[in-house]
Amino acid sequence: xxxxxxxxxxxxxxxxxxxxxxxxxxxxxxxxxxxxxxxxxxxxxxxxxxxxxxxxxxxxxxxxxxxxxxxxxxxxxxxxxxxxxxxxxxxxxxxxxxxxxxxxxxxxxxxxxxxxxxxxxxxxxxxxxxxxxxxxxxxxxxxxxxxxxxxxxxxxxxxxxxxxxxxxxxxxxxxxxxx
Numbered sequence: 627x628x629x630x631x632x633x634x635x636x637x638x639x640x641x642x643x644x645x646x647x648x649x650x651x652x653x654x655x656x657x658x659x660x661x662x663x664x665x666x667x668x669x670x671x672x673x674x675x676x677x678x679x680x681x682x683x684x685x686x687x688x689x690x691x692x693x694x695x696x697x698x699x700x701x702x703x704x705x706x707x708x709x710x711x712x713x714x715x716x717x718x719x720x721x722x723x724x725x726x727x728x729x730x731x732x733x734x735x736x737x738x739x740x741x742x743x744x745x746x747x748x749x750x751x752x753x754x755x756x757x758x759x760x761x762x763x764x765x766x767x768x769x770x771x772x773x774x775x776x777x778x779x780x781x782x783x784x785x786x787x788x789x790x791x792x793x794x795x796x797x798x799x800x801x802x803x804x805x
Contacts, residue, residue, distance in 0.1 A: 633657070633669045633705050639684050649684050656688045662723040664714030664741070667707035667791075674700040677800070693728040695745050695798060702798040708758060708786045715740060732781045738763070739783035747798040749777035756792030759785040779804050 639649040656670035670688040674680070675698045696702045708714065718740050720731035732742035739761045757770045761783040769775060779801055786792045 633671070635671050635688075637672070637686075639681070650686065654688060655686075658692070660723070661717060662719045662726065664716070664718030665709045666714070669705045671703040671705065673702045676700055692726075694724070694743075695728060695747055696800045699800045701800070703796070704798075705754070705793060705795050707791050707793045708756075708784055709791055710786050710789055712789075714786065732783075736763075737781070737783070738766075739785050741783035741785070742781055743783070744779065744781045745798070746779060746801050746803045747777075748779070748801050749775075750797040750799070751775040751777060752795045754793040754795055756786070756790050757788055758792040758794065759787060761785050 633654055634652065635650065635654040636648060637650040638646055641647045654669050654671055658668050660666040660668055673687050673690060673696060677699045720740050724731040724743050729743055729745055732744060753769045753771050753773045755771050757768060759766050759768050760775055763781050
C-alpha cells in the first residue's frame with residue numbers, strides 16, 4: 627500500500643488542565659492506495675477500541691494495522707474513494723484483499739460482484755460525491771451524493787458504474803455476528 631489522497635482531519639481533546647483543545651489539525655497521515663482492492667483510495671480518520679469509547683489521551687487512534695472491521699466492540703471512521711468499475715475490476719483480487727484486511731469475500735460461486743463481502747458491523751455510509759450502487763444478494767440500490775445507507779451485516783459490494791470516482795464516508799460499529 628502506498629500513500630493515497632488525504633483528507634483534513636481535526637481532532638479535539640483536553641489539555642493538562644482539562645480544557646478542550648485541538649490536538650490535531652491537518653491532512654490525515656493515514657491515506658492509502660489499495661491496489662488489491664482495485665485501486666481504492668482509503669483515508670483512516672479515527673477508531674475506538676471499546677464501547678463506551680475512551681476519550682482520554684492524545685495519541686493518534688487512526689495509527690493501527692489495516693483492517694476492515696473495528697476491534698473489541700469499537701468503531702472505525704474512514705473515507706473511501708471508489709474508482710469506476712471499468713478501472714477497479716481490472717485489479718481487484720477479492721480473496722487476497724479481504725483476507726489481508728481481516729475479512730472474508732463472499733462465496734465466488736454466488737456473489738453478484740467481485741467486491742462482495744460481509745462484516746460483523748453496522749455501517750453508516752454517506753455518499754460525499756459521485757454515485758455508486760450498493761449491491762446485495764437480492765437487489766441493488768443506486769446512491770448519489772448526499773444519500774445515506776445503513777448497512778447491517780449483510781453481504782454487499784460497492785459498484786461504481788459511472789466514469790467518475792465516488793467518495794463515501796463510513797462509520798463502522800462492531801456488531802454481534804449473525805447466526
